[in-house]
Amino acid sequence: MTLAEDSGPERGGDDILAAEYVLGVLSADERRQVSARIAAEPDFARMVDRWEVHLAPLAVGYPEIDVAPSVKQAIDRRLFTEQTETAGRPRLWSSLGFWRGLAAAAVAALAIYVAVPYINPPAQAPREFMVASLAADGSDVKYMIMYDAATNEIGLSHVAGERASGKDFELWMIDANAQPVSMGVIPAGTTMKMPVKEGMRGKFAAGTVLAVSVEPVGGSPTGLPTGPVVAAGDLRQI
Amino acid sequence: MTPQDITKLIVRTSMKDRAAFDLLYRQTSSKLFGVCLRVLNDRANAEEALQEVFVKIWTKADRFAASELSPISWLVAIARNHAIDRIRARRQAPLAIDEALEVADPAPGPEAAALAGDEAGRIKGCLEELDKERAAAVRGAYLKGESYAELAERHGVPLNTMRTWLRRSLLKLRECLER
The missing domain is CATH 2.60.40 (Immunoglobulin-like)
Structure with missing residues (x-):
């Protein structure tokens, strides 16, 4: 049975598929198909987001657990040593991520611009x-x-x-x-x-x-x- | 830290601000580790997942603006989805006996009782409208990230029965949430 046949309107349609994805009950193959749709279809991505919002309160059930310091060190190694070795200037300028980052930087700069006059507002x-x-x-x-x-x-x-x-x-x-x-x-x-x-x-x-x-x-x-x-x-x- | 503080850290992380990223890690890693460990049930595996989660947060922080989720819920969603993808990729083999015997709490546990706030009140109220066993299955599926196959095996029913059963719960839940 394919995912399409299995999620027709009579079974709840895309919205229920979005709920199943968020709940976490789908198989590896189904999750891959759904991830691809989230990336390609903004309307579908919004349904997934809505279910994440609905079910998010259940996450209070997750305890906070201390993490070994070695984990952060490994993250920094993966993110930052590799980058300085391989990312030269031409790559930076041609990378899509750089332009995405620039857009995000524009948002952040804007946030500071709009908010700074009120940075210490009265309560x-x-x-x-x-x-x-x-x-x-x-x-x-x-x-x-x-x-x-x-x-x-x-x-x-x-x-x-x-x-x-x-x-x-x-x-x-x-x-x-x-x-x-x-x-x-x-x-x-x-x-x-x-x-x-x-x-x-x-x-x-x-x-x-x-x-x-x-x-x-x-x-x-x-x-x-x-x-x-x-x-x-x-x-x-x- | 207030949600606004976490939002600022995520936005600054999207600008590749390492100090903000470090602080974000300090503030949120224990919660996200709790998520990974609950789903993966193995410390070494969860530690590796947490590394990948924070690599994703560093590279995808700019997508936060496109979500309606609160900042901490957005981070939890990244961790949960990553941990679930990871366990799905690994756990193709049949369940271990002790896992198969572990049954979702029949009564709402402290988790459910601790739910607070508007949205929280709504999902809690809507879960209460479901049959107790079904509400526990939804809650358990969310927290542990169990697949239909695993749930079906645990409840001793065919996969498609499990699907129909859970989808009905989700439809009821949706109907209640939209009221």
């Missing part, structure tokens, strides 16, 4: 941040976005892709049930902040889609996107 509710990585197929435009609920501000980091002369990038919030709402023209620069209109505050939630479109200088004349969307992504809680 108050924990700060809530949301991040989104905006990109699109067939476009080289990439932005990292971080929303800080405490200040109601968006921090943007321009990762790649230039605007054409005579054009501006405009940021939109896309709600499935309504027309896109403009968040404003994105200022030029590598790191910048944009205030959020007070009425929009409640709209920032995990899964909300943000998108960047190409517009005439000064922004869309119609109040709706007029140019192509060159980058989009959804907000995630961090």
